[in-house]
Amino acid sequence: MAGPLQGIRVIEMAGLGPVPLAGLMLSEMGAEVVRVERINATRAFLDMKPEHDLDRHGRRILRVDLKSEAGRDLLLRMGGKADILMEGFRPGVMERLGLGPQDFAARNPALIYGRMTGFGQEGPLSKRAGHDLTYLALSGVLSMIGPRDEKPVPPLNLVGDYGGGTMFLLTGLLAALIERGRTGKGQVVDAAMVDGASMLALSFFGFMKAGIWQEKRGENLLDSGAPFYDTYETADGGQLAVACLEPQFFAEFSRLLPLEEPFASNQYDRKLWPEMRKAIAARLKTKTRDEWDALFAPTDACVAPVLSLCEAPEHPHNRARQAHVKVGDMMRPAPAPRFSTDKASVAGIAEPVKDLSAFGIDANELEELVQSGVIGD
Numbered sequence: 001m002a003g004p005l006q007g008i009r010v011i012e013m014a015g016l017g018p019v020p021l022a023g024l025m026l027s028e029m030g031a032e033v034v035r036v037e038r039i040n041a042t043r044a045f046l047d048m049k050p051e052h053d054l055d056r057h058g059r060r061i062l063r064v065d066l067k068s069e070a071g072r073d074l075l076l077r078m079g080g081k082a083d084i085l086m087e088g089f090r091p092g093v094m095e096r097l098g099l100g101p102q103d104f105a106a107r108n109p110a111l112i113y114g115r116m117t118g119f120g121q122e123g124p125l126s127k128r129a130g131h132d133l134t135y136l137a138l139s140g141v142l143s144m145i146g147p148r149d150e151k152p153v154p155p156l157n158l159v160g161d162y163g164g165g166t167m168f169l170l171t172g173l174l175a176a177l178i179e180r181g182r183t184g185k186g187q188v189v190d191a192a193m194v195d196g197a198s199m200l201a202l203s204f205f206g207f208m209k210a211g212i213w214q215e216k217r218g219e220n221l222l223d224s225g226a227p228f229y230d231t232y233e234t235a236d237g238g239q240l241a242v243a244c245l246e247p248q249f250f251a252e253f254s255r256l257l258p259l260e261e262p263f264a265s266n267q268y269d270r271k272l273w274p275e276m277r278k279a280i281a282a283r284l285k286t287k288t289r290d291e292w293d294a295l296f297a298p299t300d301a302c303v304a305p306v307l308s309l310c311e312a313p314e315h316p317h318n319r320a321r322q323a324h325v326k327v328g329d330m331m332r333p334a335p336a337p338r339f340s341t342d343k344a345s346v347a348g349i350a351e352p353v354k355d356l357s358a359f360g361i362d363a364n365e366l367e368e369l370v371q372s373g374v375i376g377d
Contacts, residue, residue, distance in 0.1 A: 003030025004342040008083045008177070009358060011036060011075070012059065015088035016046070017132070017157065018165030018193065019116050020055035022086060025170060027058030028335040028344045031084075034353060035059040036075065038066060039376045050349050051328040058347025060354075063376030070374045072098050078359040080107040084173055088116040091126050101188045111186040112176045116169050118160075120192035132160035132193070139164070139197040144204065148218025148225065164196025221245065227277035228253065228267065231306060238289025239306035242280065253301040257283050352377070 005026060012023040014037040027033045035056060041063065046055065065071040076099070079085055085104060087094055094100045101113040115121060118130040125138075133154050136142035141160075146153035172189035180186055207213035219225040228250055231239050244253040247267060254264040262269075263276040284292065289305050296303035307315060313324035313331050325334045325346050335344035353375075356366055369375040 002342055003028065003344045004339055006030040006342065008032070009081060010034070011078055011082050011085040013085070013087035013089070013094075014038070014041065015116075016055070017088070017161040018169060019086050019088040021162055021166040022114075022116075022169050022173075024054060024058050024347055025166070025335075026084075026173075027347050029339075030342060030345070032358060033059045034062050034078070034356075034359070035350070037061060037063050039063045039071075039373075052330055053350070054332065054347075056350035057327075059350050060352065061350050062353040062356075065374050066097055066099075068374055070369070070372070074361070074369065074374065075099055076103060076107050077361065078356065079104040079111055081359045082108070082111060083177065084112045084114060086114040086116065086169070086173070090129075091115075091117060091121045105186070109185055110180055112173055112180065112189065113186065114169055114173050114189045114191065116165060116191050116193075118193045120195060121190050132157035135160040135164065135193040135197050139194050139201065141197050141201050143215075144201070144217060144223055146217055148216075150218075152217070159200065160193045160197050163200055164198075165191065165193040168196035168199070225273075227273050227280055230277070232281050232284040234287060234289040234292060235285055236288040236290075240284055240289060240292055241304045241306055242284075242302070243304075244302040249300050249302045252299055253296075253303065256295055256299060256301055259283070
């Protein structure tokens with residue numbers, strides 16, 4: 001595949017959530033990614049057609065008996081030729097298999113070993129089970145998401161798994177890759193979702209200390225507390241996102257709505273916010289979502305229609321940017337970010353490993369491993 005990471009070899013230990021997305025993104029940036037699955041692994045609740053299984057796209061799949069000495073030795077030998085290994089197990093699991101960082105470093109001191117967990121490699125909760133929502137709860141982030149006087153709302157698994165997990169894992173791996181270019185040495189990257197989610201909320205710690213953010217959900221500028229940063233229902237039951245925080249954008253919004261006085265000239269007068277919200281809501285109920293979109297789209301009023309996943313690819317801006325691509329019968333987001341020279345490629349359906357010569361395993365040995373049951377078909 002094309003991309004700026006051509007020539008980089010990655011071993012991805014199969015899992016759920018953040019590590020598979022990291023594997024896909026590295027693959028689409030040009031890395032050669034082999035996803036290692038247990039020989040009798042099932043996809044549990046993610047049973048779907050291969051063409052829809054984006055957790056595996058862009059990789060070659062290698063099913064290995066990790067309980068066998070030959071299987072573990074195969075992985076260690078592959079690690080001797082790899083640049084990156086990623087795993088998302090609880091602390092200690094890889095060590096018990098004889099596949100921990102020290103085991104690989106003995107074969108390849110330049111290997112970058114990425115570890116993705118919920119709670120990190122140490123600490124009282126490090127070996128406990130959890131999910132995205134658990135990590136958001138402990139980071140303080142979940143407390144800020146949701147309407148006033150109602151319970152916190154799970155933001156899908158975008159903030160913990162993918163924002164606090166995948167993106168911080170990738171940042172660490174690529175930083176370690178740059179450092180290895182200077183020193184020739186690999187290292188362990190310890191990425192924890194609770195750490196990453198906390199880091200995503202960095203600015204809010206400063207806002208709180210500065211006195212411009214309250215620890216009350218739905219009372220602040222960015223949490224639906226402000227009437228000019230919220231969603232509103234339209235005449236057809238659709239929704240509009242209104243996000244005119246700055247005075248010049250609010251002025252444009254007020255002019256086009258129109259929003260009458262005293263609201264138009266007193267954006268940040270909190271005493272007026274309850275009545276301002278009612279006035280905005282009443283006006284936006286007079287037209288359909290798409291009618292409002294047609295009015296606001298050519299302006300800097302910072303208003304957008306709330307689109308569904310099915311609608312998003314058809315929006316004119318997304319179409320112009322080619323922000324989505326068709327893979328078989330499925331529309332999905334295009335690779336991101338974009339590069340001016342070595343452009344990223346769209347990952348295709350996962351295929352079984354047929355050649356491991358890049359990892360030091362020739363065709364005859366590969367066939368022997370299949371025949372002996374160390375590697376699955």
